[in-house]
Amino acid sequence: MDTAFSSEDLKFQLEVREFISNNYPKELKDSIGTKRKTGKELSRDDLMSWHKILGKHNGWSAPGWPKQYGGAEFSPTQKYIFEQECARAECQYIMPFGVNMVGPVIYTFGNDEQKAKHLPGILSGDVFWCQGYSEPGSGSDLASLKTSAVKEGDHYVVNGQKTWTTLAQHADWIFCLVRTNPDAEKPQQGISFLLIDMKTPGITVRPIKLMDGSHEVNETWFDNVKVPVENLIGQENMGWTYAKFLLAHERSGIAGVARSKKALERIKQIASAEMSYGEPLIQDPAFKSKIANAELELSSLEYTELRTLAKDSAGKGPGPESSLLKIKGTDIQQMVTELAMEAVGYYANPHLGTTLSNEYVGPDYATNLSGSYFNFRKASIYGGSNEIQRNIIAKMVLGL
Amino acid sequence: MNFDYTEEQTLLENMVTSFVRDDYDWDTRCSIVKTEEGWKEENWKKFAELGLLGVPFDEDQGGLGGEATDIMIVMEQFGKGLVVEPYMPSIILAGGLISKLGSADQKNSIIPEIISGDRRYVFAYAEPQSRFDLFDIKCSATLDGDNYIINGFKSVVFGAGMATHLIISARTDGDQRSKSGITLFLVDIKSDGITLQNYPTIDEYRASEVVIENLTVSKENILGELGNSYEAIEEQVDLSTIAICSEAVGILQVLKDSTNDYCKNRKQFGQSISANQAIQHRLVDMMIEYEQAKSILYMAITADLSNSDERRKAASAAKARIGKAIKFVGENAIQLHGGMGVVDEYMISHFFKRATMIGILFGNVDFHMKRYTDLTQSNIQSINEDDGINLS
Numbered sequence: 001m002d003t004a005f006s007s008e009d010l011k012f013q014l015e016v017r018e019f020i021s022n023n024y025p026k027e028l029k030d031s032i033g034t035k036r037k038t039g040k041e042l043s044r045d046d047l048m049s050w051h052k053i054l055g056k057h058n059g060w061s062a063p064g065w066p067k068q069y070g071g072a073e074f075s076p077t078q079k080y081i082f083e084q085e086c087a088r089a090e091c092q093y094i095m096p097f098g099v100n101m102v103g104p105v106i107y108t109f110g111n112d113e114q115k116a117k118h119l120p121g122i123l124s125g126d127v128f129w130c131q132g133y134s135e136p137g138s139g140s141d142l143a144s145l146k147t148s149a150v151k152e153g154d155h156y157v158v159n160g161q162k163t164w165t166t167l168a169q170h171a172d173w174i175f176c177l178v179r180t181n182p183d184a185e186k187p188q189q190g191i192s193f194l195l196i197d198m199k200t201p202g203i204t205v206r207p208i209k210l211m212d213g214s215h216e217v218n219e220t221w222f223d224n225v226k227v228p229v230e231n232l233i234g235q236e237n238m239g240w241t242y243a244k245f246l247l248a249h250e251r252s253g254i255a256g257v258a259r260s261k262k263a264l265e266r267i268k269q270i271a272s273a274e275m276s277y278g279e280p281l282i283q284d285p286a287f288k289s290k291i292a293n294a295e296l297e298l299s300s301l302e303y304t305e306l307r308t309l310a311k312d313s314a315g316k317g318p319g320p321e322s323s324l325l326k327i328k329g330t331d332i333q334q335m336v337t338e339l340a341m342e343a344v345g346y347y348a349n350p351h352l353g354t355t356l357s358n359e360y361v362g363p364d365y366a367t368n369l370s371g372s373y374f375n376f377r378k379a380s381i382y383g384g385s386n387e388i389q390r391n392i393i394a395k396m397v398l399g400l
Numbered sequence: 401m402n403f404d405y406t407e408e409q410t411l412l413e414n415m416v417t418s419f420v421r422d423d424y425d426w427d428t429r430c431s432i433v434k435t436e437e438g439w440k441e442e443n444w445k446k447f448a449e450l451g452l453l454g455v456p457f458d459e460d461q462g463g464l465g466g467e468a469t470d471i472m473i474v475m476e477q478f479g480k481g482l483v484v485e486p487y488m489p490s491i492i493l494a495g496g497l498i499s500k501l502g503s504a505d506q507k508n509s510i511i512p513e514i515i516s517g518d519r520r521y522v523f524a525y526a527e528p529q530s531r532f533d534l535f536d537i538k539c540s541a542t543l544d545g546d547n548y549i550i551n552g553f554k555s556v557v558f559g560a561g562m563a564t565h566l567i568i569s570a571r572t573d574g575d576q577r578s579k580s581g582i583t584l585f586l587v588d589i590k591s592d593g594i595t596l597q598n599y600p601t602i603d604e605y606r607a608s609e610v611v612i613e614n615l616t617v618s619k620e621n622i623l624g625e626l627g628n629s630y631e632a633i634e635e636q637v638d639l640s641t642i643a644i645c646s647e648a649v650g651i652l653q654v655l656k657d658s659t660n661d662y663c664k665n666r667k668q669f670g671q672s673i674s675a676n677q678a679i680q681h682r683l684v685d686m687m688i689e690y691e692q693a694k695s696i697l698y699m700a701i702t703a704d705l706s707n708s709d710e711r712r713k714a715a716s717a718a719k720a721r722i723g724k725a726i727k728f729v730g731e732n733a734i735q736l737h738g739g740m741g742v743v744d745e746y747m748i749s750h751f752f753k754r755a756t757m758i759g760i761l762f763g764n765v766d767f768h769m770k771r772y773t774d775l776t777q778s779n780i781q782s783i784n785e786d787d788g789i790n791l792s
Contacts, residue, residue, distance in 0.1 A: 139738050141668040164739060210742055211749035212602070275529045278536065278577050286766040345531045346556040348760055349601040356436065357599040361609045362555070363528075370602045374753060377734045378742045385738060387678060 003306065009077055016085040019060075023053055024091055032092060037364045039353025039371070041215060042092075044128065044170045050092045051099075051125035062099050062123055069107045069115065070123045076312045080305075087258030095167070097129040098122035102175040105193065105242050109234040118173075118195070132162040132176035132196070132220060133243070140388045142177070143187040143240065147222060149178035149194060151229065151236075156180075156194065158202075158225040164382070168205045168218040171198050181237050193239035195231040202226070210378070212371035213354060247384075254322070254383065255329030257302045263336045264294055270343045270365050281343060290342075294335050301328045320396035323389035330379035330386065341373040348373075403698060405473070412466075413473045415450055420481035426747055429482055438606040439485050439562050448517035453491055457499060461511040468639070468701040472646035479650025482754055484605050486522060486559025490514075492643045494521035494567050496636040497584065501624030506586070521586070522563040524554035524610050525633065532763035534569075534633050535579045539612065541570035548572070548622075550585060550593070550615040560608035561598040563589050568612065572627050579630045584623040591615060603753040635708065638715035641762045642700050645718045648726055649694050651755045655733040656690045658748055659683065662737055673736075682736065686729045693725035709775065716763075716772040723765035726755045 005013065028049050035042060054061035058072055063079045065071020074082060086093070103122045106114055121127030138144040147160025158178055168174065174196050181190030196203070202225035207215045234242055268291065271282040281287055305325060341348045347366035352359070360367070380386040394400040405413060423446065432440050447453050455470050457463025464470070471492060478487060495514055498521065502510065513519040530536035539552025550570050560566065566587050574581025587594065593615030596608040624632055660683055663674035673679050696718050703714035730752040734741035737748050744750075759765065 134739070137667075139668065144668075209744035211744050211753060213744065274531070275536075276531045277533065281531075284766070286770065342760075342764060342766075345764075346526050346760065347528075349556050349603075349605075349607055349757060351600045351602040351604075354600060356434075356438070359597045359599045359609075361597055361599060370756070374602065374749070374756075375742075377731065380735055381738050381742065385735075387676075390678070 003303075005077065005081070009081060012078055013081050013085065016082055017089075019057065020085060020089045020091060023057075024089060025049065025053070028092065029090075037367050038360055039351075039368050046092065047095060047167070047170065048125045048128065051094050054094070055124040059123065061094060061125060062103060064100070065103060065107065065123075069103075069119050076309050080309055084258040087262050090262060093259075095128070097131050097166070097171075097175075098125075098127065101131060101246050102129050102173075102195070105175070105233060105246050106195075108245065109193075109242050113230065114195070114233065121172075127172045128167070128170045130165050130168045130171035130174045130198075130220075132165060132174045134164045135161060136163050136219075140385050142243070143191070145177055145179060145191070147176065147178050148182065149180050149192060149227070151180070154229050155226045156229060156232070158194070158196065158222045158227055160222050162220040162222075163208070163217075165205070165218045165220045166216055168198070168220050169207065169215070174198055174220065175233075177239050177243055180239075184237065188240040190237055191239040191243070192236050193233040193242045194227055195233065196222075196225065196227050200225050200227065210375060212368070212375040213351065214371070214375060248322075255301055255305050255325040256333055257298060257305055257329070260298055260329075260332050260336050261302075263333075263340065264291065264298065266365075267291065267336065267340050267343055270340065273363065273365070274343055274345065276345075287343070290339055294332065294339060297328070297332050297335065301325070301332060304328070320392050323384075323392045323397075326383065327380075327386045327389050330376075333379050334373075334376050337369075337373040337376045340369045344369055405469070409469060409473055412455075412470060413477065416452070416474050416477035419446070419450065420477055420483065424481045424483060429484070433484055433600075433604040437562070438600060438604075441562075443483075443485050444517050444520070447485070447487070448515065452487070453517055454515040456492060456495060457511055457515060461499075461507060462515050463511070468642060468705060471639075471643050472697065472701050475643045475646035476650035479647035479754075480654055482604075482651070482750060486520065486562050488640055488643050488647070489522045489559040490520045490563065493636055493640040494523045496639055497523060497567055497623065497632060498586075500632050500636060501584065501629065506623065510586075519565055520559070520563045521565045521567055522557060522559045523567045523569075523636075524557045524560065525569050525637075526555045526557070527553060528555050529576075530555075532767045533577070534637055535582060535630050536577050537569055537571045537582060538576055539568065539570045541572050541583060541585065541617070543572075544616075547616045547618050548583075548585065550612050550617060552612045554610040554612070556607045557610050558601075558605060558607045560589070560596055560610060561606050565589055566594070566610070567623060568610075568615075569629070569633065574627075581627045582630045582633070583626050584629045584633070585617045586621045586623050587615065587617055591617075601757065603757045604750065605754075605757075631708070635711065637762055638711050639705065641715045641719050642697070642705075644758050644761055645693075645697050645700065645722045648722050648755055648758045649690075649697050651751050651758070652690045652693055652722075652725060652729050654751050655729050655748065655755065656683075656686050658751075659686065659733045659736050662740070662748075666738075679736065682732055686732055689725040689728045693722045693729075696721040713772060713775050716768040716775065719763060720765050720768035720772055723759045723768065726759045727765075730755045 032046055051061050059070050060072050062071035063074045063082050067073045099122060106118050133142060135145045149156040149158045176194045176196055177191050178194050179190050180192040184190030202223040204221040206219045208217045208219060209215060268282060272280050274281040276284045308321060344366040347362040348370040350361050352367050452474060454463035455466040455474055459465040498510055525534055527538055541548040541550045566589050568585045569582055571581055572583040593613050595611040598608045601607050663679055664672050666673050700714040700718035703710050705711045733748055734752055740746050741748055
């Protein structure tokens with residue numbers, strides 16, 4: 001048993017750290033910092049500019065992609081280090097829809113034309129993707145989806161509604177699961193995987209406001225949308241296979257250990273500035289013990305992730321244990337956002353950055369901390385709710 | 401022993417219930433919180449007509465002479481409608497301070513105006529450094545002839561934007577964290593020297609930062625004794641804490657019942673999600689938490705609130721226990737509603753947000769657990785083996 005990084009890995013860590021410190025734009029840091037303080041939403045530029053910089057550096061925007069498609073082809077350990085360093089420096093995270101989701105599907109199941117057409121834009125960050133999976137009424141039971149695609153000549157005609165389409169307001173393309181065979185024996189068998197240009201006539205995107213007032217997700221409507229047949233990935237009615245492959249990719253990094261560590265550090269800073277019983281809050285035994293508890297949970301999870309990583313590096317592949325990472329990872333994210341909200345006492349109340357107020361009140365660090373607690377309730381629901389993840393473990397790991 | 405309401409109390413409950421049902425349906429409430437003012441003055445007039453603004457005041461002042469149970473009845477129903485008009489801040493807390501401390505003249509001139517709805521006082525107590533300690537006050541009042549000059553900053557004053565007057569706690573003597581030397585001042589909110597920064601809160605109520613610069617207040621507008629108001633502040637905040645616990649219990653009932661209904665109706669994998677035992681047990685635990693919350697509230701309102709130690713214990717016990725219920729019932733209500741739980745459009749998230757913010761108001765779970773512990777666990781005697789206690 002040896003948990004130390006090899007000398008090559010340590011060299012790599014230093015390289016990443018230096019690259020970030022020399023290349024992460026100060027303007028981006030400032031822009032995101034200001035928006036955080038004033039409760040404003042990030043722009044497409046805020047979301048993508050770091051991606052674009054990484055895209056010009058040895059494929060670092062796509063850490064897991066093979067070199068032949070322009071990716072960095074990091075080892076699992078390198079991927080882990082890279083993610084840790086980005087979180088440590090509080091870099092804007094890379095949108096997962098292109099790089100982690102549709103990209104691997106395209107290079108694994110797509111044809112040469114599709115690879116040539118789509119992979120470069122994903123890598124460079126010039127093309128913004130979103131995901132068209134969930135529908136009203138089919139959340140965790142994804143295979144019950146109803147959006148239909150009917151082949152007419154050299155087009156599919158798509159009709160239906162997707163929901164929870166994250167950041168569709170910025171998206172150039174959407175990858176969709178659609179029903180091409182309504183008569184299939186099992187619901188999973190009649191599904192296909194389509195790439196759709198968001199500029200195609202008949203697509204309407206409507207914002208869904210989340211409970212913190214943020215606009216991250218949308219409803220996306222398809223009304224007789226004509227999609228060229230060459231945008232079908234792989235074979236018709238085989239979409240469920242590709243979707244399952246994608247879900248396995250989505251899991252990597254889902255624990256968010258490095259980000260949660262950073263957030264805990266920040267809470268300690270906040271708790272040093274906030275007063276409680278006339279002393280800094282960080283000295284309050286009850287609060288301190290909650291911080292310690294979160295750290296213990298996080299340490300355990302970090303080692304669970306490292307154990308998964310070691311297995312992965314040995315070529316055994318991530319199994320259904322990744323459900324454990326999702327459950328505990330989101331648990332801890334929620335624990336951390338709650339602690340942050342709790343730290344600021346009454347200053348959890350102001351809702352800044354809305355049209356109803358131009359006032360910016362309270363300490364800068366307090367802005368939107370309650371919003372973030374409320375927003376992160378989504379984490380135990382999305383990507384397969386934590387109840388569904390427990391079902392997966394029960395069935396696949398415990399054999400129940 | 402019974403936990404039944406009197407006939408008058410049942411009438412009061414019916415009246416508030418029908419106000420919420422008829423005048424405060426969900427769409428109406430949503431349109432009110434989107435307005436610039438964030439409340440509807442007409443509703444305040446309606447409260448006056450219904451006699452609600454007089455509930456806690458003495459009958460000889462024109463009030464109803466209501467007690468903790470009556471206040472609970474109003475607040476619980478307001479909770480079910482998420483009523484945003486500043487009833488607790490103005491009527492229970494500020495009104496309570498004036499009833500408790502006001503001179504005969506002050507009471508005679510102010511309380512009838514409060515009951516008629518023409519004046520609204522709110523109490524500016526919190527400061528950026530004070531967290532939940534009501535005595536931690538930097539705001540200062542210094543004597544200048546027959547006046548006091550007040551300077552300071554008050555944080556997150558609920559309902560200030562809707563108020564006509566403020567009660568300000570300021571230090572006339574003592575250190576920042578001394579319980580003596582605290583004086584209350586009654587001031588017109590439009591006075592020179594008061595600047596409000598108004599903003600919406602995350603749960604769609606309204607609050608303000610109050611900047612006080614060289615505010616001149618005459619001696620006559622001191623409420624209560626000079627430098628000796630802490631006990632009364634603590635008492636009225638305890639009673640207000642019990643009031644918001646009542647609001648929370650109303651909200652928890654909505655969260656629990658709506659989640660039950662949702663789980664019965666929501667179908668996944670060909671069946672209602674409530675067919676899963678994992679979901680059933682969660683719903684059962686939510687129900688148990690709700691019942692425990694309601695019970696501790698009943699404990700608090702039936703305690704001897706005129707005894708200050710009993711009152712302190714009751715308020716902290718209720719707030720700490722109900723705070724835990726808020727987290728469990730609230731978070732699970734959202735979780736079981738899935739995507740519908742996290743959106744603004746569906747009502748459940750609004751109930752969760754309000755309940756969570758009640759959890760912070762007047763002290764969170766940690767604060768009240770500590771206070772309750774300090775009040776109750778200091779005189780534990782060591783085990784005397786002769787007493788025959790055997791824990792083995």
